[in-house]
Amino acid sequence: MTNPPDGASGQDTPDAPPGPPARTKSTTRTLVIMVGVVLAIAALGLAALVIYTRFFSLTGAAGGDCLTGDIDKPYSIEVTECGGPDANYQVVGRVEDKSMAEFESNAGKKACQSFKEAEFLYFEGFGDDATASGAILCLTTAS
Numbered sequence: 001m002t003n004p005p006d007g008a009s010g011q012d013t014p015d016a017p018p019g020p021p022a023r024t025k026s027t028t029r030t031l032v033i034m035v036g037v038v039l040a041i042a043a044l045g046l047a048a049l050v051i052y053t054r055f056f057s058l059t060g061a062a063g064g065d066c067l068t069g070d071i072d073k074p075y076s077i078e079v080t081e082c083g084g085p086d087a088n089y090q091v092v093g094r095v096e097d098k099s100m101a102e103f104e105s106n107a108g109k110k111a112c113q114s115f116k117e118a119e120f121l122y123f124e125g126f127g128d129d130a131t132a133s134g135a136i137l138c139l140t141t142a143s
Contacts, residue, residue: 059124065091066142071122082142092117093138100125100132112138 059079061067066087069076080087093115102108103123112118118138125134 061091061094061124061137063091063093067091067122067137067139071120071139074122074124077122077124087142089120089122089139090142091137092140095136095138098123098125098134098136099130100127100134101130103136104130108136111136 059065059067059077061079064082065079066082066084067077067089068080068084068086069078069088071077071089082090093112095111098108098111100123102111103121108121108123112121115138117140119141120139122137122139123132123134124137125132127133
């Protein structure tokens with residue numbers, strides 16, 4: 001038995017489906033650029049996080065926590081273990097929703113009046129000007 005020539009049987013044979021296109025230099029270049037952009041965005045996000053935490057000095061300290069550093073140098077303040085050699089202050093109270101202006105006025109001192117042990121005040125907030133909002137930490141010397 002012989003096979004009829006192509007198209008002689010009256011039926012057209014379908015062509016094989018095309019395979020995936022060959023990767024070209026422009027496709028590879030686009031992929032490399034996209035990966036580079038994603039990495040650059042991730043690096044910028046990490047840098048922003050580092051800058052944010054460095055310049056806005058938020059310890060998240062609550063009553064009973066101890067702090068190390070110098071309250072006159074806000075970016076040096078960090079939460080530390082109480083009883084450790086580097087514990088300088090202990091938080092005896094935290095008053096939320098205060099501004100830097102309130103902290104610098106008599107309102108700051110009044111905010112900590114209910115914490116009899118408080119010897120020092122420390123403002124922890126967002127920004128460096130009078131409109132900065134945050135919390136006043138009422139502190140005593142760590143024992």
